[in-house]
């Protein structure tokens with residue numbers, strides 16, 4: 156890239172980290188590496204004067220008032236480098252980095268102390284409260300050394316196949332995007348809506364694995380491995396949270412599942428409290444998250460919970476998709492400030508951002524500007540304006556830089572000077588221009604910007620990206636490892652997911668709608684068969700009709716609910732599995748068993764009403780056997796619903812199919828649980844009266860029980876296989 160005055164450029168934070176480490180430790184290996192760092196792409200080589208942030212940090216470290224006098228306080232840059240060189244995975248819990256850093260703007264002072272604030276103190280301190288005035292509060296972040304990650308991507312392209320009714324064609328989403336971001340830096344992805352920011356973020360975070368992706372994406376010069384799953388935090392654009400859990404429950408479950416096994420349960424819970432404090436969520440910690448049907452925390456608080464869910468693991472690499480959208484400018488500023496702090500603790504941060512204010516814009520270290528899936532700029536955010544000026548595009552009026560860049564990326568050149576090259580082409584009539592204004596059309600402007608970047612900057616940047624990361628082989632080989640590290644044992648995962656499931660869904664099960672539906676059906680049946688008897692064959696046949704209805708009702712009802720189980724949790728499952736929070740088998744078993752206790756309460760209520768109103772066989776054994784038969788039917792029916800849901804994994808298709816399930820099941824009646832349940836109910840009620848009812852022979856019942864048990868496990872196994880298939884398809 157052409158950079159005016161390149162020798163005096165402020166260096167990137169990662170360079171400062173490396174150099175300060177080299178100075179602190181006087182490590183020849185470290186200084187060798189730092190000198191090999193690329194400039195804007197891979198970091199700034201050369202020995203320019205210390206940047207504002209770096210010098211300020213040194214002042215902070217030296218200031219006794221800010222802890223500089225304590226031996227235990229190590230500067231963050233030093234801790235980041237120590238972790239880089241001597242990273243020990245098992246030390247995560249013990250190596251609290253004590254460091255201090257000062258923010259570059261707003262006069263914020265941030266303290267990285269690694270200690271945990273007692274819960275009673277938490278209530279009194281509100282560092283992130285919506286009522287706070289920026290610049291007046293101290294935010295504390297708990298941070299330990301993590302493996303530093305240099306993220307590089309070169310010529311990344313991505314296409315999707317668009318299938319029409321008869322034909323299909325390929326659509327280019329991203330075209331040859333290159334860039335890099337180092338530990339200690341925040342990279343912002345900017346561009347108009349639909350320019351490919353989210354797609355690029357998903358590719359970088361390995362959330363999309365597809366054969367139509369080309370180019371290379373490396374982490375410490377290594378390709379993606381399973382090891383990274385638990386080192387990456389990914390905040391999605393849509394808030395994927397359970398609506399009925401409180402803020403505290405959400406973060407506690409995340410901590411218990413995601414933090415390494417070296418943490419005790421109490422330490423994990425404490426960590427959740429720390430994050431609540433750090434994000435200023437203490438006032439709403441006992442409020443439900445909420446969703447479409449339940450009122451919960453505010454949008455900004457929800458976003459902070461999503462961020463908390465990810466920073467709780469102290470990730471090396473943090474991706475965020477529009478973390479500030481929908482938030483007021485002060486809250487947005489605080490969130491970006493927080494990202495800067497996270498980066499300053501040696502983490503690598505990549506975020507998409509829609510239209511940042513100029514205050515926000517200046518907080519980013521690097522910037523990628525996308526337009527229609529192509530790269531219009533990659534480099535230091537502070538140099539973006541200079542670059543566009545150098546290619547002849549500068550604002551004619553004073554403007555927020557982000558607004559100017561987005562206008563350009565959209566091809567809107569009102570209030571922007573026209574490059575002479577483009578003006579000549581318009582005058583010569585070689586390019587399309589807008590009839591009324593005589594200015595080049597947006598498509599022409601876009602083409603010009605892409606060409607300018609390609610011809611003037613791209614190659615130089617790519618060379619810088621290709622330079623090896625300044626890390627020793629030991630650290631690099633960690634990333635190569637395909638060993639997964641679970642935060643909890645299989646049993647713990649199962650137990651946490653089981654209780655989380657119960658907490659989340661108890662509201663659904665005890666909804667008045669469901670209870671009324673079941674009880675009103677029971678009462679109507681009870682009235683229709685009021686005190687029925689079995690004195691003659693006609694009465695017996697009539698009562699058998701009630702048993703048939705019970706078998707069908709409890710055969711269909713659970714299918715309808717179970718069919719939505721997995722499609723409803725698809726987003727959560729993908730997100731949590733991509734972060735290696737738990738094994739699929741633990742989730743599957745917890746999810747399918749946590750519904751059971753609640754599922755079995757309603758049929759007991761139902762049978763209590765119907766059984767005695769209709770006066771079925773009145774003694775303890777038949778009553779208990781009837782309940783057990785209905786239970787078996789329900790569990791088998793749920794299995795079918797789960798299998799269908801897991802196969803579709805799509806709410807819309809599941810809804811369509813749910814409306815057709817009754818027809819489908821009635822076709823295979825003789826193979827289905829309804830028929831077997833009916834036969835078992837006949838056996839329980841009439842075995843002592845007659846060997847044949849309504850043409851059905853009442854035999855031992857063992858075949859029916861065996862068939863139902865086979866269905867319970869068979870359908871569930873099918874559901875599990877379908878979920879695994881989904882996991883493979885998404886690449887999670």
Ligand SMILES: Nc1ncnc2c1ncn2[C@@H]1O[C@H](COP(=O)(O)OP(=O)(O)OP(=O)(O)O)[C@@H](O)[C@H]1O
Nearest residue numbers: 315326328346347348349350351352353354355509
């Ligand atoms: N799987 C897909 N199938 C079809 N089109 C897709 C697919 N994924 C992305 N696209 C298209 O690619 C383009 C870029 O999408 P992307 O979501 O990355 O944009 P964005 O810059 O993040 O937009 P926004 O700021 O509105 O979120 C859009 O036009 C989108 O419709």
